[in-house]
Amino acid sequence: MAQIIVRQLPDEVHRALKAQAREHGRSAEAEARAILSEALGKDPRPGAGDMLADIWAGADLTDVEIERDRTPHEPLDMT
Template sequence: MPSVTIRKLSDETHRALKIRAARHGRSTEAEIRHILDAAVNPAPRIKLGSLLAEIGRETGGFDTEGLRDKTISEPVSFE
């Protein structure tokens, strides 16, 4: 597996990484891997239709049958 060496990292940044790693229960090296993975592999995007459908399910759904106009429409005439 490839490895990377980072030089000239400030003391403040190194200290912040150590604190962040401890907060997440990881080693500093594992925390840096996690940060880099998240930066280059962002979470998949949620599509708007999927999000709206999920909101609808959470709120009990929406009954379209009672609102739908069932009358047959006339075809369009282009004359």
């Protein structure tokens, strides 16, 4: 995939990009890709994180506690 560098981006534009990305639950880089894709008429492919966020969007999880399973496991023997 191609990469670009945007030089001399005004600070207020950068702040607005980061704020909008935060609202959409993604990185500023992902937000910039989405904006460019939309502006050029291309539908951005959602990433796994975006799809998972959409599943839980609007859910009230304030009282939900998720405890990590810290049970040690045996490494897989690939021999």
